[in-house]
Amino acid sequence: MKKGILLCGHGSRTKSGTEAFKELVSQLQARYTEYEVDYGFLEFNHPVYEASIERMYQKGIREIYALPIILFAGSHAKNDIPYEMNTIQSYYSDLTIKMGKHLGVNxxxxxxxxxxxxxxxxxxxxxxxxxxxxxxxxxxxxxxxxxxxxxxxxxxxxxxxxxxxxxxxxxxxxxxxxxxxxxxxxxxxxxxxxxxxxxxxxxxxxxxxxxxxxxxxxxxxxxxxxTQAFGSDELILKAFDERLEEAINGTANMNCQMCKYRKQIVGLESEIGKEQMGHHLGVKGVLFEEDEKVGQKNSVFTKIKKGLGI
Known part of the structure:
Protein backbone atom coordinates (compact mmCIF):
# COMPACT_ATOMS: atom_id res chain seq x y z
CA MET A 1 0.00 0.00 0.00
CA LYS A 2 1.28 3.45 -0.91
CA LYS A 3 2.45 5.60 2.00
CA GLY A 4 2.23 9.35 2.43
CA ILE A 5 4.49 12.25 3.35
CA LEU A 6 3.03 15.36 4.96
CA LEU A 7 5.24 18.43 4.61
CA CYS A 8 4.44 20.48 7.70
CA GLY A 9 4.87 24.16 6.89
CA HIS A 10 4.53 27.06 9.27
CA GLY A 11 2.54 29.43 7.08
CA SER A 12 3.24 32.92 5.78
CA ARG A 13 1.33 36.18 5.61
CA THR A 14 2.93 36.98 2.25
CA LYS A 15 2.13 35.50 -1.13
CA SER A 16 5.82 35.28 -2.03
CA GLY A 17 6.60 33.26 1.10
CA THR A 18 3.73 30.86 0.42
CA GLU A 19 4.76 30.44 -3.22
CA ALA A 20 8.36 29.71 -2.20
CA PHE A 21 7.11 27.02 0.17
CA LYS A 22 4.98 25.49 -2.59
CA GLU A 23 8.02 25.43 -4.87
CA LEU A 24 9.81 23.29 -2.28
CA VAL A 25 6.73 21.07 -2.10
CA SER A 26 6.79 20.63 -5.89
CA GLN A 27 10.43 19.60 -5.84
CA LEU A 28 9.90 17.09 -3.05
CA GLN A 29 6.84 15.67 -4.82
CA ALA A 30 8.98 15.10 -7.91
CA ARG A 31 11.69 13.57 -5.72
CA TYR A 32 9.50 11.16 -3.75
CA THR A 33 7.32 9.74 -6.51
CA GLU A 34 6.78 6.46 -4.66
CA TYR A 35 4.90 8.40 -1.95
CA GLU A 36 1.75 10.47 -1.87
CA VAL A 37 3.26 13.85 -0.93
CA ASP A 38 1.00 16.58 0.42
CA TYR A 39 1.48 19.66 2.55
CA GLY A 40 -0.22 21.72 5.22
CA PHE A 41 0.29 24.80 7.37
CA LEU A 42 0.35 25.42 11.10
CA GLU A 43 -1.09 28.91 10.79
CA PHE A 44 -2.36 31.57 8.37
CA ASN A 45 -2.57 29.48 5.20
CA HIS A 46 -4.72 26.62 3.99
CA PRO A 47 -4.73 23.67 3.90
CA VAL A 48 -4.29 23.07 7.61
CA TYR A 49 -2.73 19.75 8.60
CA GLU A 50 -6.04 18.06 9.30
CA ALA A 51 -7.36 18.83 5.82
CA SER A 52 -4.20 17.52 4.16
CA ILE A 53 -4.25 14.29 6.12
CA GLU A 54 -7.93 13.81 5.34
CA ARG A 55 -7.11 14.32 1.67
CA MET A 56 -4.48 11.58 1.81
CA TYR A 57 -6.76 9.32 3.84
CA GLN A 58 -9.45 9.62 1.18
CA LYS A 59 -6.86 8.40 -1.34
CA GLY A 60 -6.28 5.24 0.68
CA ILE A 61 -3.13 6.31 2.54
CA ARG A 62 -2.87 4.62 5.94
CA GLU A 63 0.69 5.48 6.98
CA ILE A 64 2.05 9.03 6.88
CA TYR A 65 5.49 10.45 7.62
CA ALA A 66 5.11 14.02 8.90
CA LEU A 67 8.22 16.08 8.07
CA PRO A 68 8.44 19.54 9.69
CA ILE A 69 9.66 22.23 7.30
CA ILE A 70 11.29 23.84 10.30
CA LEU A 71 14.96 24.75 10.70
CA PHE A 72 15.39 24.60 14.48
CA ALA A 73 13.70 22.87 17.41
CA GLY A 74 11.69 25.67 18.98
CA SER A 75 8.13 25.32 20.21
CA HIS A 76 6.77 24.62 16.71
CA ALA A 77 8.90 21.48 16.34
CA LYS A 78 8.73 20.35 19.97
CA ASN A 79 5.16 21.24 20.82
CA ASP A 80 2.81 22.64 18.17
CA ILE A 81 3.33 20.21 15.29
CA PRO A 82 3.49 17.08 17.51
CA TYR A 83 0.32 18.29 19.26
CA GLU A 84 -1.43 18.64 15.91
CA MET A 85 -0.30 15.20 14.75
CA ASN A 86 -1.33 13.51 18.00
CA THR A 87 -4.73 15.20 17.88
CA ILE A 88 -5.36 14.22 14.26
CA GLN A 89 -4.09 10.69 14.94
CA SER A 90 -6.86 10.29 17.52
CA TYR A 91 -9.49 10.79 14.78
CA TYR A 92 -8.43 7.66 12.87
CA SER A 93 -8.21 4.11 14.21
CA ASP A 94 -6.59 2.74 11.05
CA LEU A 95 -4.07 5.49 10.29
CA THR A 96 -0.48 5.77 11.56
CA ILE A 97 1.33 9.11 11.62
CA LYS A 98 5.08 9.03 12.25
CA MET A 99 6.86 12.27 13.13
CA GLY A 100 10.08 13.28 11.45
CA LYS A 101 12.66 15.62 12.92
CA HIS A 102 13.21 19.30 12.16
CA LEU A 103 16.16 20.05 9.88
CA GLY A 104 18.49 21.24 12.65
CA VAL A 105 22.28 21.19 12.57
CA ASN A 106 23.50 19.12 9.63
CA THR A 227 22.63 36.89 1.54
CA GLN A 228 19.47 35.39 0.12
CA ALA A 229 17.21 32.84 1.84
CA PHE A 230 18.07 29.14 1.58
CA GLY A 231 15.17 28.36 -0.76
CA SER A 232 14.68 25.00 -2.49
CA ASP A 233 18.33 24.24 -3.10
CA GLU A 234 19.44 20.66 -3.81
CA LEU A 235 21.31 20.67 -0.50
CA ILE A 236 18.04 21.30 1.34
CA LEU A 237 16.47 18.41 -0.54
CA LYS A 238 19.33 16.13 0.53
CA ALA A 239 18.76 17.16 4.13
CA PHE A 240 15.12 16.14 3.81
CA ASP A 241 16.26 12.80 2.38
CA GLU A 242 18.02 12.19 5.69
CA ARG A 243 15.04 13.27 7.76
CA LEU A 244 12.70 11.02 5.78
CA GLU A 245 15.01 8.04 6.22
CA GLU A 246 15.09 8.68 9.97
CA ALA A 247 11.29 8.82 10.12
CA ILE A 248 11.02 5.56 8.18
CA ASN A 249 13.57 3.82 10.43
CA GLY A 250 12.14 5.26 13.64
CA THR A 251 15.35 7.12 14.51
CA ALA A 252 14.05 10.69 14.29
CA ASN A 253 15.11 11.59 17.81
CA MET A 254 14.86 15.05 19.34
CA ASN A 255 17.44 16.55 21.70
CA CYS A 256 15.56 15.41 24.80
CA GLN A 257 18.62 15.88 27.03
CA MET A 258 18.28 19.66 26.66
CA CYS A 259 14.52 19.93 26.18
CA LYS A 260 12.91 22.50 28.46
CA TYR A 261 9.81 20.32 28.75
CA ARG A 262 11.78 17.31 30.05
CA LYS A 263 14.77 18.77 31.90
CA GLN A 264 15.22 21.71 34.23
CA ILE A 265 16.96 24.29 32.07
CA VAL A 266 18.38 27.49 33.56
CA GLY A 267 15.89 30.31 33.13
CA LEU A 268 13.12 27.97 31.91
CA GLU A 269 12.32 26.16 35.14
CA SER A 270 8.57 26.80 34.80
CA GLU A 271 8.44 24.95 31.47
CA ILE A 272 9.37 21.49 32.76
CA GLY A 273 6.53 18.98 32.52
CA LYS A 274 4.30 21.47 30.74
CA GLU A 275 1.28 19.99 28.98
CA GLN A 276 1.63 19.72 25.22
CA MET A 277 -0.84 22.18 23.76
CA GLY A 278 -0.95 23.94 20.41
CA HIS A 279 -1.30 27.72 20.47
CA HIS A 280 -2.21 28.50 16.86
CA LEU A 281 -5.93 27.75 16.93
CA GLY A 282 -6.94 31.36 16.39
CA VAL A 283 -4.96 31.74 13.15
CA LYS A 284 -5.35 28.33 11.53
CA GLY A 285 -6.27 28.69 7.90
CA VAL A 286 -7.34 32.31 8.22
CA LEU A 287 -5.75 33.08 4.84
CA PHE A 288 -7.06 29.95 3.13
CA GLU A 289 -7.48 29.66 -0.61
CA GLU A 290 -10.87 28.28 -1.63
CA ASP A 291 -9.50 25.91 -4.26
CA GLU A 292 -7.38 24.16 -1.64
CA LYS A 293 -10.17 23.33 0.78
CA VAL A 294 -11.23 19.69 1.00
CA GLY A 295 -14.32 17.88 2.23
CA GLN A 296 -15.53 18.61 5.73
CA LYS A 297 -14.74 16.15 8.50
CA ASN A 298 -17.07 15.78 11.46
CA SER A 299 -14.40 16.38 14.11
CA VAL A 300 -14.09 18.62 17.13
CA PHE A 301 -11.59 20.72 15.20
CA THR A 302 -14.06 21.27 12.35
CA LYS A 303 -16.80 22.31 14.76
CA ILE A 304 -14.49 24.81 16.45
CA LYS A 305 -13.46 26.24 13.08
CA LYS A 306 -17.11 26.69 12.14
CA GLY A 307 -17.72 28.47 15.41
CA LEU A 308 -14.81 30.81 14.75
CA GLY A 309 -15.93 31.38 11.19
CA ILE A 310 -12.70 30.14 9.60
Missing part, protein backbone atom coordinates in the same frame (compact mmCIF):
# COMPACT_ATOMS: atom_id res chain seq x y z
CA UNK A 107 26.27 19.16 7.05
CA UNK A 108 23.93 20.02 4.17
CA UNK A 109 22.64 23.16 5.87
CA UNK A 110 26.19 24.20 6.72
CA UNK A 111 27.28 23.69 3.11
CA UNK A 112 24.29 25.64 1.83
CA UNK A 113 25.07 28.52 4.20
CA UNK A 114 28.61 28.57 2.81
CA UNK A 115 27.18 28.61 -0.72
CA UNK A 116 24.98 31.64 0.05
CA UNK A 117 27.94 33.51 1.56
CA UNK A 118 30.11 32.77 -1.48
CA UNK A 119 27.34 34.00 -3.78
CA UNK A 120 27.18 37.30 -1.92
CA UNK A 121 30.97 37.69 -1.80
CA UNK A 122 31.13 37.30 -5.58
CA UNK A 123 29.06 40.49 -5.96
CA UNK A 124 31.64 42.65 -4.18
CA UNK A 125 35.33 43.48 -4.27
CA UNK A 126 37.71 40.82 -2.98
CA UNK A 127 38.50 41.29 0.69
CA UNK A 128 40.52 39.32 3.22
CA UNK A 129 37.97 37.51 5.39
CA UNK A 130 39.94 38.50 8.48
CA UNK A 131 38.63 42.01 7.77
CA UNK A 132 35.04 40.79 7.49
CA UNK A 133 32.44 40.10 10.17
CA UNK A 134 29.89 37.34 9.62
CA UNK A 135 26.49 37.86 11.24
CA UNK A 136 24.15 34.88 11.33
CA UNK A 137 20.51 35.90 11.79
CA UNK A 138 18.09 33.41 13.30
CA UNK A 139 14.33 33.59 13.76
CA UNK A 140 14.65 33.70 17.54
CA UNK A 141 12.62 31.75 20.07
CA UNK A 142 12.06 31.49 23.81
CA UNK A 143 13.63 28.02 23.63
CA UNK A 144 17.35 28.43 24.32
CA UNK A 145 18.04 24.94 22.97
CA UNK A 146 16.85 26.06 19.53
CA UNK A 147 18.81 29.31 19.76
CA UNK A 148 21.95 27.35 20.63
CA UNK A 149 21.72 25.52 17.29
CA UNK A 150 21.94 28.88 15.53
CA UNK A 151 25.09 29.63 17.52
CA UNK A 152 26.58 26.23 16.71
CA UNK A 153 26.07 26.61 12.97
CA UNK A 154 27.36 30.19 13.15
CA UNK A 155 30.53 29.01 14.88
CA UNK A 156 31.11 26.19 12.38
CA UNK A 157 30.46 28.47 9.41
CA UNK A 158 32.45 31.46 10.63
CA UNK A 159 35.49 29.52 11.81
CA UNK A 160 35.35 27.16 8.84
CA UNK A 161 35.41 30.03 6.34
CA UNK A 162 37.98 32.05 8.28
CA UNK A 163 36.05 35.23 9.08
CA UNK A 164 37.60 37.75 11.44
CA UNK A 165 34.61 37.62 13.76
CA UNK A 166 31.28 35.80 13.84
CA UNK A 167 28.21 36.84 15.77
CA UNK A 168 24.52 35.98 15.98
CA UNK A 169 21.41 38.15 15.85
CA UNK A 170 17.69 37.40 15.89
CA UNK A 171 14.69 38.81 14.07
CA UNK A 172 12.65 38.73 17.27
CA UNK A 173 12.04 37.18 20.70
CA UNK A 174 15.72 36.42 21.43
CA UNK A 175 18.60 38.85 21.94
CA UNK A 176 20.44 40.63 20.37
CA UNK A 177 18.25 42.09 17.66
CA UNK A 178 19.62 42.70 14.17
CA UNK A 179 20.03 46.43 14.76
CA UNK A 180 21.69 45.96 18.14
CA UNK A 181 24.10 43.39 16.73
CA UNK A 182 25.00 45.77 13.89
CA UNK A 183 25.65 48.53 16.42
CA UNK A 184 27.92 46.27 18.45
CA UNK A 185 29.92 44.90 15.52
CA UNK A 186 30.36 48.33 13.93
CA UNK A 187 32.42 49.36 16.97
CA UNK A 188 34.98 46.73 15.97
CA UNK A 189 35.31 48.49 12.61
CA UNK A 190 35.37 45.49 10.31
CA UNK A 191 35.44 46.74 6.73
CA UNK A 192 32.48 44.58 5.76
CA UNK A 193 29.72 42.72 7.56
CA UNK A 194 27.95 39.89 5.77
CA UNK A 195 24.58 39.00 7.26
CA UNK A 196 23.23 35.55 6.47
CA UNK A 197 19.62 34.99 7.58
CA UNK A 198 18.94 31.36 8.45
CA UNK A 199 15.52 31.34 6.80
CA UNK A 200 13.98 28.91 4.34
CA UNK A 201 11.92 31.44 2.41
CA UNK A 202 11.23 35.10 1.93
CA UNK A 203 8.46 36.72 3.94
CA UNK A 204 7.67 39.57 6.31
CA UNK A 205 10.44 38.73 8.79
CA UNK A 206 13.13 38.36 6.14
CA UNK A 207 12.15 41.60 4.41
CA UNK A 208 12.24 43.32 7.79
CA UNK A 209 15.77 42.02 8.38
CA UNK A 210 16.92 43.26 4.98
CA UNK A 211 15.41 46.70 5.63
CA UNK A 212 17.11 46.97 9.02
CA UNK A 213 20.47 46.19 7.41
CA UNK A 214 19.91 48.68 4.57
CA UNK A 215 18.81 51.40 6.99
CA UNK A 216 21.85 50.86 9.20
CA UNK A 217 24.20 50.82 6.22
CA UNK A 218 22.96 54.22 5.06
CA UNK A 219 24.35 55.88 8.19
CA UNK A 220 27.53 53.80 8.50
CA UNK A 221 30.89 54.31 6.75
CA UNK A 222 31.33 50.52 6.79
CA UNK A 223 29.92 48.03 4.29
CA UNK A 224 26.92 45.89 5.24
CA UNK A 225 25.51 43.26 2.86
CA UNK A 226 23.22 40.26 3.16
Missing amino acids: SFLLELAQKRVLEEESKHSVMDRKDVCLMVVGRGTTDTDANSDVHKLACMLGEGMGFGFTTVAYSGTAYPSVTKSLELTSKMEFKRTIAIPFFFFTGILLERIYKQIRDFSETSPLEHVY
